[in-house]
Amino acid sequence: MRAQIGRAQSIGVAMEAMDPQYGTVPLLLIAAGAVAVLLFLIMKVKLHAFVSLVLVSVLTAVAVKFPPGDIPDVLMSGFSSTIGGVALLVAFGVMLGRLLEVTGGAQTLADTLIGRFGEKRAPFALGVASLLFGFPIFFDAGLVVFVPIILTVARRFGGSVLYYALPAAGAFAAMHAVVPPHPGPVAAANLIGANVGLTLLVGIPIAVLGWYLGVMLVSRFLAARVNVPLTDIVFGEVERGENGDEPDWRPPSFGTVLMLLLLPLVLISFNTVLSTLVESGVLEEGQDWVGFLSLLGITPVALLITVIVAIVVLGRPNASMATVTRIVDQALGPVCSIILITGAGGMFGGVLKLSGIGDALSGSLSDLGISVILQAFVIAALLRIAQGSATVALTTTGGLIASAVADANLSDFKLALIVVVIAAGATVLSHVNDSGFWLVSRLFGMDEKTTLKTWTVMETTLGLAVFAIAYLLWLVT
Secondary structure: OHHHHHHHHHHHHHHHHOOOOOOHHHHHHHHHHHHHHHHHHHHHOOOOHHHHHHHHHHHHHHHOOOOHHHHHHHHHHHHHHHHHHHHHHHHHHHHHHHHHHHOOHHHHHHHHHHHHHOHHHHHHHHHHHHHHHOOOOOHHHHHHHHHHHHHHHHHHHOOOOHHHHHHHHHHHHHHHHHOOOOHHHHHHHHHHOOOHHHHHHHHHHHHHHHHHHHHHHHHHHHHHHOOOOOOOOOOOOOOOOOOOOOOOOOOOOHHHHHHHHHHHHHHHHHHHHHHHHHHOOOOOOOOHHHHHHHHHHOHHHHHHHHHHHHHHHHHOOOOOHHHHHHHHHHHHHHHHHHHHHHHHHHHHHHHHHHOOHHHHHHHHHOOOOOOHHHHHHHHHHHHHHHHOOHHHHHHHHHHHHHHHHHHHOOOHHHHHHHHHHHHHHOOOOOOOOOHHHHHHHHHOOOOHHHHHHHHHHHHHHHHHHHHHHHHHHHHHO
């Protein structure tokens, strides 16, 4: 085991040490060509997305002149880091979702939301709930947990799934990109010397207003023009008991369902909040109780605990353990493709990142001769488009403009706005080099063209809305 860990660490060091073999323009052309070839293979040739992503990743690694002996490590670096984070989240998330759907828990929550907000406001209700749950939970974890609720509401009212999926997914995306204690904005704030607490207070209202303008309103427009039918990722034939009889599922109460959704929220809060407090010096690192609560708050562990609790409170009162086990096992089959494709998307993005395109682009853009707030947005947006990762774009941009920000002698409020603007740039144009693009595509049963026309457009309008709000505040302060 120690040998394996050492090898993984040495691979990481080797990856960081690789220098680009081309200048900025050739690297940009290679990246653009790789994206074009990938879209051609998937959309025109109809080659499976997983095969296409791996093939183009290999070709791109060769094109940027990685040493042949290093290419396997280059490919596995992006793939393993992405799939390592996604596989457990998706697996536990769909298990929880399947239990909620089969036992009637998702329907209970949907009925309660609709009863409180009304049918016409169901998408808004899903979005508001996602904003609340997205505060401490990462984008992918929150979205996977919410998928059964989104699909339950969509199944009840019909129409395009986008009416319900985009407001919720966009809410998780907004909170993940803009609001501490998520890692991207925290890292950017620390790099430019912004106060994390003030960034939180400034970021929340901007993220919420940006979500309403750039997601909620835009989702209505997109859903009215693009029909996405209900996917069967979570839904399917209800598992029968050992003797062929269907278990007599008694729908759980709203309080039980809410408890199951709040449980990972609370557990994950332990990790995110405690990590922020340790980094800011409020708590001392290495304390046993901090380590224990942080362990419970690691997202896969929090979801594992939630699934076990769901089995106890939803499954066992209604069916045998064997039946419950078959139900959760039944949920895993359809998501294998999602996990592999998302991992391959991370592979492609990782190849682009390790090619040096981000460093080359950053060096070319570090002295643009424009105001620091516009510079922050442009650099973050171009880095996001080039290599796919919003978190990498946030942290890289923060480091690049740190000296310019220091020279500008900005107030604490404007420093917080700089962080928000970096996050806005790091949100736009999610496309095929972003693992989140593939997660959304597969969870809601969309092909690549449809995802580009909807998710990519909505992420861009979200980023532009957040930037516009922050820029207006910048001008009046």
